[in-house]
Amino acid sequence: VQLVETGGGLVQPGGSLRLSCEVSGLTVSSSYMSWVRQAPGKGLEWVSVIYTGGSTYYADSVKGRFTISRDNSKNMLYLQMNSLRAEDTAVYYCATIPLPGIAAVGFYVWGQGTMVTVSS
Amino acid sequence: DIQMTQSPSTLSASVGDRVTITCRASQSFSSRLAWYQHKPGKAPKLLIYDASTLESGVPSRFSGSGSGTESTLTISSLQPDDFATYYCQQYKSYSLTFGGGTKVEIK
Numbered sequence: 001v002q003l004v005e006t007g008g009g010l011v012q013p014g015g016s017l018r019l020s021c022e023v024s025g026l027t028v029s030s031s032y033m034s035w036v037r038q039a040p041g042k043g044l045e046w047v048s049v050i051y052t053g054g055s056t057y058y059a060d061s062v063k064g065r066f067t068i069s070r071d072n073s074k075n076m077l078y079l080q081m082n083s084l085r086a087e088d089t090a091v092y093y094c095a096t097i098p099l100p101g102i103a104a105v106g107f108y109v110w111g112q113g114t115m116v117t118v119s120s
Numbered sequence: 121d122i123q124m125t126q127s128p129s130t131l132s133a134s135v136g137d138r139v140t141i142t143c144r145a146s147q148s149f150s151s152r153l154a155w156y157q158h159k160p161g162k163a164p165k166l167l168i169y170d171a172s173t174l175e176s177g178v179p180s181r182f183s184g185s186g187s188g189t190e191s192t193l194t195i196s197s198l199q200p201d202d203f204a205t206y207y208c209q210q211y212k213s214y215s216l217t218f219g220g221g222t223k224v225e226i227k
Contacts, residue, residue, distance in 0.1 A: 046216035110163035
């Protein structure tokens with residue numbers, strides 16, 4: 001199983017960016033996929049999740065600005081980030097992690113991450 | 121949201137030491153708790169889920185215990201590869217939350 005994030009970079013405050021996660025070794029449509037971030041010098045922060053049925057959840061800090069989605073035909077996961085702020089600067093990871101209401105069965109995996117810098 | 125507090129924030133230890141990290145929650149997570157190891161520039165690695173279940177491939181020197189509002193990660197004999205930052209994460213309810221991390225340093 002491999003997750004590879006791309007799409008990070010430097011963006012101005014108020015700008016937009018779309019992150020992609022190429023998934024291999026598992027099927028994105030039948031997996032519970034999340035985005036987690038880590039700001040410089042800070043700890044891990046959960047951002048969003050998409051369930052197999054298409055339900056989505058977001059952290060309050062990104063609700064209304066970020067959108068998680070997937071393309072089943074390409075086996076890809078995405079994070080559309082709008083109205084970006086300096087505090088969104090972080091390494092963004094796509095991952096499979098344990099979730100509420102879902103039996104934990106192991107074999108969780110994370111990507112290497114992609115850096116997003118929001119600065120003028 | 122369930123707030124997660126880890127202690128200590130930094131821990132200095134030697135190879136072969138027994139190391140214990142504690143995670144306390146502002147409300148019950150039941151046993152819906154995971155532990156991760158994170159090294160700089162690398163992907164975080166899940167070690168333990170459901171508070172005490174060892175993830176496949178993780179060495180048996182790692183163990184987890186606890187439920188309710190407190191959980192403990194123990195490394196029975198610290199190895200050179202274990203120097204890293206460790207995080208707990210609750211998945212009892214949204215919003216998912218992580219502890220602030222415990223950095224295990226070489227003494």
